[in-house]
Amino acid sequence: MDSAHVESDLVNILFTEEQIQAKIAEMARKIEADYDGEELLVVGVLKGAVMVMADMARALNRHVEMDWMAVSSYGSGTKSSGVVRILKDLDTDIQGRHVLIVDEIIDTGLTLSWLVSNLASRGPKSVAIATLLRKPDAVAMPVDVKYVGWDIPNEFVVGYGLDHNEKYRNMRDIGTLAPHVYS
Numbered sequence: 001m002d003s004a005h006v007e008s009d010l011v012n013i014l015f016t017e018e019q020i021q022a023k024i025a026e027m028a029r030k031i032e033a034d035y036d037g038e039e040l041l042v043v044g045v046l047k048g049a050v051m052v053m054a055d056m057a058r059a060l061n062r063h064v065e066m067d068w069m070a071v072s073s074y075g076s077g078t079k080s081s082g083v084v085r086i087l088k089d090l091d092t093d094i095q096g097r098h099v100l101i102v103d104e105i106i107d108t109g110l111t112l113s114w115l116v117s118n119l120a121s122r123g124p125k126s127v128a129i130a131t132l133l134r135k136p137d138a139v140a141m142p143v144d145v146k147y148v149g150w151d152i153p154n155e156f157v158v159g160y161g162l163d164h165n166e167k168y169r170n171m172r173d174i175g176t177l178a179p180h181v182y183s
């Protein structure tokens with residue numbers, strides 16, 4: 001969906017489809033260099049990471065394996081507890097493998113910090129994170145993010161996998177949602 005179709009729901013367009021693709025290509029070049037000569041498993045975190053996984057995997061000019069996890073915080077109001085449960089686990093045994101978690105946004109950082117320690121306990125060769133967007137709270141979290149597309153303000157952003165009540169995920173651009181939509 002083009003963002004023009006929901007223009008009145010948005011305060012602004014934060015990143016256009018073209019800017020997103022250019023950023024992903026830039027990140028892909030760094031990933032290629034860092035994992036040169038190594039096998040790599042990229043792990044997407046459902047559902048938001050579907051778009052960035054699809055584009056990142058295709059931007060990488062090398063073989064990668066892809067796997068998926070689905071996780072959920074316990075209860076909607078307890079996200080800050082950092083307690084996460086696995087709804088869908090990896091199909092892959094990651095022991096002795098390089099793992100790169102790919103996500104579209106790190107907000108509080110709790111999901112990804114939990115995920116990194118969970119995957120690290122399975123004996124991989126390495127676990128790292130690539131995220132397209134990162135919010136300020138996550139900058140303060142003790143989670144080491146190896147690849148960041150953009151640091152963004154603490155605003156409600158939608159599009160390119162990011163939703164509000166499951167809508168806007170299929171919007172090509174990333175935009176700031178207008179308060180009248182969610183308040």
Ligand code: PRP
Pocket residue numbers: 045046047048049079103104105106107108109110111112138163
């Ligand atoms: C988003 C995103 C991250 C998580 C980050 O997923 O994909 O996994 O939130 O938030 P945190 O840094 O505060 O932990 P969400 O829970 O919205 O699920 P979704 O991907 O299915 O939309």
